[in-house]
Amino acid sequence: MTAKVVITGIGVATPNGLGVDDFWAATRIGKNAIGPVTRFDAAQYPSRLAGEIHSFTAEDHLPSRLIPQTDRMTRLALVAADCAFEDAGVKPGDIPEFDMGVVTASTSGGFEFGQNELKKLWSQGSQYVSAYQSFAWFYAVNSGQISIRNGMRGPSGVVVSDQAGGLDAIAQARRQIRKGSKLIFSGGFDASICPWGWVAQVAGGRMTTSDQPERAYLPFDADASGYVPGEGGALMILEDAEAARARGAANVYGEIAGYGATIDPKPGSGRESGLRRAIETALADAELAPGQIDVVFADAAGSPDLDRIEADALTAVFGPAGVPVTAPKTMTGRLYSGAAPVDVVSAVLAMREGLIPPTTNVTLAPEYDIDLVTGQARTASVRAALVIARGQGGFNSAVVVRAVD
C-alpha cells in the first residue's frame, strides 16, 4: 500500500523551454517568456499578454494523420509523452500493456479546436462540423491519444479541478502504481490561447490588464493585478521505486511522497480556506514535519485576495518566513492543468542541482511574511519540496516531492 512511487521520465513544454534541458536552463536563470499575444489580434481585449510557446511545430514530431484530429494541447502532450519515454529509457513494448496507463488533468480541453467547429456550425451549418469534433475537444482526449500512441491499456483516467488538477492527476497515478500498475504517465497540458478561450478567461475576472510583460504577473507584490495565462505543461513517468531500480532506470528524479486536497467552503461562509489543511495532509502523508521541507513552489495566483490566503496558510504551517518560497511560473504565466506538473518538474530539478529557481519580476510586499526567492536563483540543499496548486472554485491541492538516495 505504501510503496514508493518515483518519477523516472519527464517531458515538458513551456513558453520558456521545450524539453527538460531547455526548460531548466531557462528556469534556473529566470528567463521570462511572457509577451504580447501573437496567436490572434488581442488589441480589442482588456488583457493582451500571454505566455506562448513559439518554437513548436507539431508536424516535425507527429505523423501527419494526427494533425487534423488534434488540438494544440494534445499535440504538445503527445510530443511530451514521447520525450518522457525516451528520458525514462523505456520503450512502450517493454512493459505489459495492461500494466501501463495514463492519468492526465485537463481544464478546458481542446478549446481552440472547439472554437473552430462552433464557428463552422453557426456560420456555415452543421454538416461542416469536423468528424473529429466528437473527441478532439473533450477533456479525456489527451489520456486517450497518449494511450493509443503508446499501446497503454492499463488503468487510466482524467481529472478536472481547474488549476489544481495537475496534482490530483499525479496523486491518482500514484494510487494506480500502488494498486499494481507498473508505469503511469501523469501530468497535464492546456493551450487555450484563442479568442474564445481568451474571452472565457476575461470573464473570470482575474486576468491582469497590464501591457508590461515584466510588470504584469506579480504574485505577492504590492502591484499584483491578476494573472497572465500561458500554454504548455508537463508529463511524467511514474513507477514503483523497486521496479525502477530493478530495471536500472537511468533517471530517478524524485519520489511523490505526499498528497492532500480540499475544496474551500462556499464563498461568504466565513470559514477558513482549506489550503492549510491540504498542506498539512500532504506533509502527514509524506511523514515529514514542516521543518523538513526545503522549498515551497507556490500557486502564486497574482491576485491580492488569493495571495493573502496562500501566504497566511504558509505562515500558519511553516511560521513567519519559515521556508523558502518560489513561483517560477512568473516566467511563463499560468499554464492551467499544466502549471503544477511543471512545478513538480522544477522541484525535482531543483533537488538535482541544489538550486531554487527564482520568482521573477516580483518585489515582495511587506505585508506577506514569507521568504520569497526573488531576483536570482538561490543555492540550497533541496531534499524535499512542497508544490501547491489552487483552482477557481476553491480547489486546493498539495504534493510533497522528496529526493531519492
Add this chain to the structure above:
Amino acid sequence: MGRRVVITGIGVLAPGGIGTKNFWSLLSEGRTATRGITFFDPSPFRSKVAAEADFDPELHGLTPQEIRRMDRAAQFGVVTAREALADSGLDLAGFDPHRTGVTIGSAVGATTGLDNEYRVVSNDGRLDLVDHTYAPSHLYNHFVPSSFAAEVAWATGAEGPATVVSTGCTSGIDSVGHAVELIREGTADIMITGATDAPISPITMACFDAIKATTPRNDDPEHASRPFDGTRNGFVLGEGSACFILEELESAKKRGARIYAEIAGYASRCNAFHMTGLRPDGREMAEAITVALAEARMNPESIDYINAHGSGTKQNDRHETAAFKLSLGDHAYRTPVSSIKSMVGHSLGAIGSIEIAASVLAMENNVVPPTANLHTPDPECDLDYVPLTARDHRTDAVLTVGSGFGGFQSAMVLARPERSMA
C-alpha cells in the same frame, strides 16, 4: 479486508424519471423517454431524436442566481446530490468537512452553456475575434467544468478532496470508482459522488452526425433507441444525472443507515486502439470485468444481472457481448443482460452513474429492467437481453459496464455486503 464502501443515498434525474421513484417506474414498466428534439429546431440535423428531461430548476429548489451561473448539467448535479444526501439521512454537520469529498463525472462539461454563449459572443459565428463585452461572468464556469464539483461541494458542505472525473462515456462509473478509492485508502469517510451531463445542443448533435454515431430513426422517436436489436442504427443522445452518498460499511452500520449495496469491485482499462472505434474481441472490457470481480472476491457465477453499456450501435453491442463471454464464460449465457439506454437514451458521462442507480434499484426490487424496443434479435448478439418487459429475478449482485470514446472500458460490481466471498 480493508475498508469496504457502501451506497447509502441515491438521487436520480433522468429523462422521463425525475427523482428515484419516477425513474424506477419508467424502467420497471419498460417505458421509453426518447422523443423528437424540442430544445431547438432539429431540422438541419441527421439525427433529430433525443431523450430530454422535463426539468424545472426552480421547482427543484435552485435560486435565480444558481440558475443563472450554472450550466444545466451543473444544475442536474446539484439537484441529485441534494436528493442523495436527503435520502441517506446523513447530517454532515456531525462530520469533519475535510473528510467529506466530491467526485462528479462529466464527459462534455458545460457544452450546452458554451454553445449558447458562443452564439452570442461570436454573433452566430460572424466574429472571429469574439466579443468579450457580451460574455457573462459565469462563462469561466463553463470553460472549466470543475465548477460542477465546486457547486456540489457548496450545496452539501463538503470540504474534502473534490474533482470532476472526465473519461468520456465511462465518466459515470469512473467518478464513483474514484470516490470508492478515496474512502478505501482512508482519505475520506464520506463521498458525494456521481455524474451529470446535459449535452443535447446543436454542437453535440452536429459532432455525432458527422460520424453517424446517433440514429437517423426520426420517424419513430419513441422506439429509436434499440440496443441489441438487429435493426438498430445508432444511439439516442440523452441527458441527466445520478448522485450517491458513499460511506465506509462499519460507520454506515453504526449510524443505522439504510445500505443499498456495497461497491465491491471496480476496474478500468483502455483499448489503446482508436478514439471512437472498438476492437470486436472485447478484450479490454473483459479484463476490466475480470479485475473488478477479483477485487470483489466474487466468481463470475455470482453475478445475477448485467447492466450493459448497450448504446445501440452495432459495434458496441457486439463488442460487449464478446466481452461478457470472454470474462464470464458460460455464465454469460445464463445471466440476464439489459440496456436502460433503450428507455433513457445515452447521456454520455452521466449514464454510468444513472446505470449504477438502475443496478442498485434492481437489487432493491429483485426486478431486472428490460431492454425496450428489442424485437428483432441480432444473430451476433446471442445472450439473454430481457426484451421489452421487466423480469422478477433474485438479484444479489450486479455487473455494470461502460465503454467510450478515448477507448475507456470500465466495470463495476455491486453486491450485498453480507454476501459470502471467494
